[in-house]
Amino acid sequence: MGWNSWNTFGAHIDETLILQTADVLLETGLAEAGYRYVVIDDLWEGKERDAQGRLTADPHKFPSGIAALAERIHAKGLKFGIYSCAGTHTCADQLASYGHEETDARTFADWGVDFLKYDFCNVPHGAHGPTLYRRMGQALRQTGRDILFSACEWGVNKPWLWGRWAGCHMWRTTGDIVDNWDSIKDIGFRRQAGLELYAGPNGWNDPDMMVVGMYGKGNVGAGGCSDSEYLCHFALWCLLASPLMIGCDVRAMNDATLSLLANPGLLRISQDSLGVQARRIAPEKDEWDWSDFPVFAKPLADGTIAVGLFNLSDGDGCNRMGVAWETLGLDTHRACLVSDAISGETIGEFRGSYSERVPKHDARVLLLTPVLG
Ligand code: GAL
Numbered sequence: 001m002g003w004n005s006w007n008t009f010g011a012h013i014d015e016t017l018i019l020q021t022a023d024v025l026l027e028t029g030l031a032e033a034g035y036r037y038v039v040i041d042d043l044w045e046g047k048e049r050d051a052q053g054r055l056t057a058d059p060h061k062f063p064s065g066i067a068a069l070a071e072r073i074h075a076k077g078l079k080f081g082i083y084s085c086a087g088t089h090t091c092a093d094q095l096a097s098y099g100h101e102e103t104d105a106r107t108f109a110d111w112g113v114d115f116l117k118y119d120f121c122n123v124p125h126g127a128h129g130p131t132l133y134r135r136m137g138q139a140l141r142q143t144g145r146d147i148l149f150s151a152c153e154w155g156v157n158k159p160w161l162w163g164r165w166a167g168c169h170m171w172r173t174t175g176d177i178v179d180n181w182d183s184i185k186d187i188g189f190r191r192q193a194g195l196e197l198y199a200g201p202n203g204w205n206d207p208d209m210m211v212v213g214m215y216g217k218g219n220v221g222a223g224g225c226s227d228s229e230y231l232c233h234f235a236l237w238c239l240l241a242s243p244l245m246i247g248c249d250v251r252a253m254n255d256a257t258l259s260l261l262a263n264p265g266l267l268r269i270s271q272d273s274l275g276v277q278a279r280r281i282a283p284e285k286d287e288w289d290w291s292d293f294p295v296f297a298k299p300l301a302d303g304t305i306a307v308g309l310f311n312l313s314d315g316d317g318c319n320r321m322g323v324a325w326e327t328l329g330l331d332t333h334r335a336c337l338v339s340d341a342i343s344g345e346t347i348g349e350f351r352g353s354y355s356e357r358v359p360k361h362d363a364r365v366l367l368l369t370p371v372l373g
Contacts, residue, residue, distance in 0.1 A: 137167020
């Protein structure tokens, strides 16, 4: 959980922005809620390596240098992340780590980096993608520093199959998200189903940084979403046990954004220690089939089951959506206490199934706790 500069700021980053963002994470309670990694994406880099072959930072954007910035972030009790790329150059054409993996890993460790996002542009022809990630994974481990390794390979070589082995702790499963409903439906609802078996502690599917609260502004702003569409987005990311990287300008976020990102019920589901990624339980047919009414379920460590009812349809009004105990592995006769995960309110005790009406482009997230004894 953390914040990344790319979605809103793209090239327009500097140390003032990063420090202000860190302060806002603390002041708003987002850091306390778990958002601790402050990550600088592409376009932090200087034009040349130094005499020792090390990457340098853009002196105009980061005049104090990256080590000093990391130290200030650490002094606030937060963690610091940076970006590089497996190719010769980054996606924004800056110097990158191909052929410099050990030097760059060492440099990042010396600077106090805690998180490395590693992209996949400008990879030399014929180079084997998974090998490049393995190389950087090994180089990071050799530094002896605990650095979270985030692969941004867009799912090209199915990183869910080899990411963990290559030393990655999370791997992007798709191309870039943009801030609109179609993108959330495509990346979140269409393209994650079927990947749930590959996620778990120390290795997570990453459907990209969040666009919650962007409202169409910034680098990947593309029309924006309504609050209930952002709720669908955030609730799904929590159910999928995805990394939760905030992408909006937290300095300017509204109350709806803050209370969604800090929602204790949804974060409990996201961060549950069992670390299971929700599975789409309805419709059951083919995992990749589209449905306007998907239902996701995520078992939690204490025997509770989190269920997301999502109405993705464009029709008027509400649709009745529900969940049958049968599809969750629960005995049909078992009484379950059903509560609303978002509001924390108890709905009641039910047997066999539960349903309610869900407005279009909206979601309900339920907690089903079996009543035992
Ligand atoms: C893309 C990546 C984005 C962002 C960008 C920077 O490849 O998917 O998340 O990091 O590069 O240039």
